[in-house]
Amino acid sequence: MNIQAKKKVFSGVQPTGSLHLGNYIGALSVWVKEQDNFDGIYCVVDLHALTIPEAIEPKVFHEKNWETVAMYLACGIDPNKSTIFIQSQVREHTELAWILTCMTPMGWLERMTQFKSKSGKQETVGTGLFTYPVLQAADILLYDTEVVPVGEDQKQHIEITRDIAQRFNQMFGEVFVLPEAMIPKAGARIMGLDDPESKMSKSSAVKNAKHAIGVVDEPKKIIKAIKAAKTDSASEVSFEGEMSPGVKNLLTIHHVMTGWDEAQQRAHFEGKGYGFFKSEIADAVVERLSPIREEYTRLLDDRAHLQAIARMGAEKAGAQAEAKVKAVKDALKINF
Secondary structure (H helix, E strand, C coil): CCCCCCEEEEEEECCCCCCEHHHHHHHHHHHHHHCCCEEEEEEECHHHHCCCHHHCCHHHHHHHHHHHHHHHHHHCCCCCCCEEEEHHHCCHHHHHHHHHHHHCCHHHHHCCHHHHHHHCCCCCCCHHHHHHHHHHHHHHHCCCCCEEECCHHHHHHHHHHHHHHHHHHHHHCCCCCCCEEECCCCCCCCECCCCCCCECCHHHHHHCCCCCCECCCCHHHHHHHHHCCCCCCCCECCCCCCCCHHHHHHHHHHHHHHCCCHHHHHHHHCCCEHHHHHHHHHHHHHHHHHHHHHHHHHHHCCHHHHHHHHHHHHHHHHHHHHHHHHHHHHHHCCCC
């Protein structure tokens, strides 16, 4: 009997700041939900965090890597089903990134909207911030990735990855698989609680405690953040007409936390005051995140276990990455 191989999926999170509800809903919860359906490779992308070196404090940065591994596990990523590792522990990521950088026209990188956004906030801009989409492409292409779960705002990165892969394949032969973006139908873009027209982000969360909910925040802090969330000038929930961004954002959060569809939400919230509305959403978030916080805290006290998981993952990922880089070098005739 032929058993169809699972499609390969790759994704990662930078070990900077604290992971928030948007990271969980848009990324981690999706990975967990789909890990029985895909061959998942989930990386702590520490090399990407170096693109803004001014923000790096080495000791803190080191700990954040292990905190992110712990978060992956606490959220439900099973290392027996998926591969978990730290990017810098597999040297082929940087080796392939350099080869692909040489293949990538500058014009492609100049069009990247995230570079324009991030570079505008820096006094000086490092080369890494400009070329990091190529490192991201290397991350994905190393593992013959077929599916990459991303938010709508990240779709451009998958497009340039495909362009880079196609350019190499056309020039040197079919070496790379072309990945597809997988965008969740709901929750792919969670907005800030203080500004529901801007995406929830780590940097904004540092500046404003009311902006986001941390995945491992205490219940009191979660409840306070939800109660302070921006809605509109009305006094009760209405599903008729154009819904305000703030109310829509809270309903999206509630949908992902509970699985309720619009009909269930309408029956429960229509005509209810915002006090009741926010209280119900806060309870749902607390119920979903509390077990994660407890497991995360437990895992942080077992560094040896985290190191063993990352080492096992790096060995597994490294074997695949080494084979792909060999294929690339063979195509270029630079293997001696």
